[in-house]
Amino acid sequence: MSAENTSANYHHKSLVIGLFGFGVVGEGLYKVLNQTPSLKATIKKVCIKNAGKPRQAPAELFTTARDVLLNDPEINVIVEVIDDSVAAFEIVKTAFKNGKHVVSASKxxxxxxxxELLQLQQETGQSFLYESSACASIPVIRNLEEYYDNDLLHSIRAIVNGSTNYILTKMFEDKLSYRDALIQAQQLGFAESNPKLDVEGYDAVNKWTFLLTHAYGIITNPLELLFTGIQNVNAFDAQVAGEKGRVIRLVAQAKKLGNGKVAAAVLPQFITQDDHLSFVRNEYNGVVIESGFADKQFFYGKGAGSFPTASAVLSDISALRYDYKYEYKKLYHHTPLELTNDFYLRVYLSFDELAEIPKEKFEWIEEWHAREDRKYLVGVIHVRHLQTGNWWRENNTSLILQPDAIIENLELHNLKKKSLQLAGIQFHHQFGGY
Amino acid sequence: MSAENTSANYHHKSLVIGLFGFGVVGEGLYKVLNQTPSLKATIKKVCIKNAGKPRQAPAELFTTARDVLLNDPEINVIVEVIDDSVAAFEIVKTAFKNGKHVVSASKxxxxxxxxELLQLQQETGQSFLYESSACASIPVIRNLEEYYDNDLLHSIRAIVNGSTNYILTKMFEDKLSYRDALIQAQQLGFAESNPKLDVEGYDAVNKWTFLLTHAYGIITNPLELLFTGIQNVNAFDAQVAGEKGRVIRLVAQAKKLGNGKVAAAVLPQFITQDDHLSFVRNEYNGVVIESGFADKQFFYGKGAGSFPTASAVLSDISALRYDYKYEYKKLYHHTPLELTNDFYLRVYLSFDELAEIPKEKFEWIEEWHAREDRKYLVGVIHVRHLQTGNWWRENNTSLILQPDAIIENLELHNLKKKSLQLAGIQFHHQFGGY
Incomplete structure (x- = not known):
């Protein structure tokens, strides 16, 4: 059974790549491809923005003219790993129209x-693969596509941003300040060039937007989702977490409710030790999927960095050899699910002044603590009060989800009844006394 | 973007299935398929052994005649989930020759x-998919096929047998006796009908055999691998583990050594708290992969049970719609790696009588403890001493790997030198004094 007489069984396309971007990921990909001749994929040309920079590759490989790549009939795959989302979209659109498959890392x-990207794929029939754009080395998109299309996906919870997870880990474990931890993340090369994108949750919610499509067939806009980052998480919150044996993580989550609709959010959350996500430290990412048949599954791997990202790009390139495309089965072959904003969250809120907190918006308050430096409460609130106001992100207020934070309307009544029976629980109409 | 005008883009084969076996997995699959009409796969006929048993499906679905399925030209997929490996092989062979794809769960x-199965796939060009046969709900084969073909796979360590893992968990956490834990596992339906297959490691080493093919292109025989099960793990071992903050798991592992060859074994191992595998409890399975580009990855999910297995079978069926086959890239497109038996293991050994232990076989002994009821030692031994003798499985002797057990020849010299410098370490020539 030699390699000679068997490889003939597999007639793969030869892939000629036009690469946009030669930053950490682009250069990583170039190195990785050079180390894997078996793939029979070659980079014909690399389009860069700044011709002057010294690069560790032959000068004749580079150009600053997009069309050299996009109009080259020999190039059948465009790989796009640039930082500029406006330019990236133009490149992808043109590539599709010119009959090229596209691999992208631009979440x-x-x-x-x-x-529009879904529409373009439909119209042109080209493959558009982007495994590297969410959770880098974790094949989350492919697994959602291939393994849950026939299964009932109850929920998916994930740490999708390596940079914020690195910062939180360093704040908790090494007691680094937020600023020092951020600088470390940037030096290690897994923070976005604009730290706001990571830290304020934009990167995570971007990824969550299209993961919701692969998980549930939902098409939404990142700004329509309830989200924030870790910009308000502070040492006081970390101390409270520690006292309860918990850590804080930025968690993207979605849950199918009893009414068939999906609740989704990207928010910091307290994580108990028995939660799989407590396992996810530093720049790693993790995904917990609960489904009807497969039950609970957990995927864990590096979510950022040059090689993990390049290796995911490479897997996409590899899949193009047998014309793989995402089928978006939940969107096209099933009835796509809808997002809902009609659910409740159990939240922790820390703040300096009670006067800043609209306590009347809470269904009830379960805990209430005042310390010398800062105060916090734990209560149940309808998401509309978070989506319509900015009060929970302002005035040094920090909102963190409790474990098992999502509460359905149906559950609320029972919980309320139970809560009333417990001593020491303060409903909002009793709250004025404090 | 309605379902009507888009699904036309995907011309999938319609799959007509002949199913062999209607036990927990077969019946699970039947139920799951009935719940997923979108797959457009139908079970035309089910071949069973015992016609008399009452079954929750229409009687006309069943036959006891293999050829009714195998010779039906309309049936294009044979799904085989029977317990009899001799019959299974006959069925698969005939199915291939009759131009049918095969999905199998028979590890x-x-x-x-x-x-022979590799040869048959080559000759007939048929797909042969068996994701459910290793780690049930964890897509480990597909991920090894798709995600590490271009990456340097340093090591893979896995818990691949849910039944033994359940027993070990119950022994540790609920202090159940081995016998009671086994009965529970059987009652819950995730133990093999012959418990010896699980408990003595046969099931795990079977799975490891073909996972080594997908991971490294190795073709071997289960009985050539160094393995045992958990039959000798006892309460004393559990107590020692507990004192050191460790648990015991049956771990299948393989590591690429400095000389380019692969060390592999399936043995019980002490697992520290920071090891991903410590996370894997009850009937769950877990796989830790370390690679050059993606770094460390961890996959976790249910490794046994009717629905997790059926859901993996279903994923294979689903993949057949676009003619997916395993490419065995490491075997055919790369230079396959070779197994080696030339390496050392750091082992814990507990026993009743020192006289039974060939202490002269150890390179050195690092720890030595005698208690009233039982004794144990920790030492470094060449694998040939385990492969050529049965002494470590007999006379109530229990062998458990230490964490990071595999030691390469190159490392040994340095370790020996270091060990000599440490007080209290007993080399075998000094050991006679005990």
Missing amino acids: KMIAEHLE | KMIAEHLE
């Missing part, structure tokens, strides 16, 4: 143009 | 006939 571009 | 059959 922002994909999230913002999801509907 | 024993696959492990024992690996080479």
Whole structure:
């Protein structure tokens, strides 16, 4: 059974790649491809923005003219790993129209143009693969596509941003300040060039936007989802978490409710030790999927960095050899699910002044603590009060989800009744006394 | 973007299935398929052994005649989930020759006939998919096929047998006796009908045999691998583990050594709290993969049970719609790696009588403890001493790997030197004094 007489069984396309971007990921990909001749994929040309920079590759490989790649009939795959989502979308659009498959790592571009990108794939029939754009080395998109299309996906919870997870881990474990932890993340090369994108949750919610499509067939816009980042998480919150044996993580989550609709959010959350996500430290990412048949599954791997990202790009390139495309089965072959904003969240809120907190918006308050430096409460609130106001992100207020935070309307009544029976629980009409 | 005008883009085969076996997995599959009409796969006929048993499906679905399925030209997929590996192999062979794709869950059959099955796939060009046969709900084969073909796979460590893992968990956490834990596992339906297959490691080593093919291109025979099960793990071992903050798991592992060859074994191992595998409890399975580009990845999910297995079978069926086959890239497109038996293991050994232990076989002994009821030692030994003798499985002797057990020849010299410098370490020539 030698390699000679068997490889003939597999007639793969030869892939000629036009690469946009030669930053950490682009250069990583170039190195990785050079180490894997078996793939029979070659980079014919690399389009860069700044011709002057010294690069560790032959000069004749580079050009600053997009069309050299996009109009080259020999190039059949465009790989796009640039930082500019506007330019990226133009490149992808043209590539599709010129009959080229596209591999992309631009989560922002994909999230913002999801509907158009779906349309373009339909019209042109080209493959558009972007495994590297969410959770880098974890094959989350492919697994959602291939393994849950026939299964009842109860919920999916994930840490999708390596940079914020690194910062939170360092704040908790090494007691680093937020600023020092951020600088470390940037030096290690897994923070976005604009830290706001990571820290304020934009990167995570971008990824969540299209993961919701693969998980549930939902098409939405990142700004329509309830989200924030870790910008308000502080040492006081970390101390409270520690006292309860918990850590804080930025968690993207979605849950199918009893009414068939999906509740989704990207928010910091307290994580108990028995939660799989407590396992996810530093720049790693993790995905917990609960489904009807497969039950609970957990995927864990590096979510950021040059090689993990390049290796995911490479897997997409590899899949193009047998004309793989995402089928978006939940969107096209099933009845796509709808998002809902009609559910409740159990939240922790820390703040300096009670006067800043609209306590009347809470269904009830379960805990109430005042310390010298800062105060906090734990209560149940309808999401509309978070979606219509900014009060929970302002005035040094920090909102963190409790474990098992999502409460359905149906559950609320029972919980309320139970809560009333418990001593020491303060409903909002009794809250004025404090 | 309605379902009507888009699904036309995907011309999938319609799948007509002939199913062999209607036990927990077969019946699970039947139920799951009935709940997923979108798959457009139908079970035309089910072949069973015992016609008399009452079954929750229409009587006309069943037959006891193999050829009714195998010779039906309309049936294009044979799904085989029977317990008899001899019959299974006959069925698969005939199915291939009759131009049918095959989905199988028979790990024993696959492990024992690996080479012939590879040959048959080559000759007939039919797909042969068996994701459910290893780790049930974890897509480990597909991920090894798709995600590490271009990456340097340093090591893979896995818990692949849900039944033994359940027993070990119950022994540790609920202090159940081995016997009671086994009965529970059987009652819950995730133990093999012959418990010896699980408990003595046969099931795990069977799975490991073909996972080594997908991971490293290795073709071997289960009985050539160094393995045992959990039959000798006892309460004393559990107590020692507990004192050191460790648990015991049956771990299948393989590691690429410095000389380019692969060390592999399936043995019980002490697992520290920071090891991903410590996370894997009850009937769950877990796989930790370390690679050059993606770094460390961890996959976790239910490794046994009717629905997790049926859901993996279903994923294979689903993949057949676009003519997916395993490419065995490491075997055919790369230079396959070789197994080696030239390495050392750091082991814990507990026993009743020192006289039974060939202490001269150890390179050195690092720890030595005698208690009233039982004794144990920790030492470094060459694998040939385990492969050529049965002493470590007999006379109530229990062998458990230490964490990071595999030691390469190159490392040994340095370790020896270091060990000599440490007080209290007993080399075998000093050991006679005890």
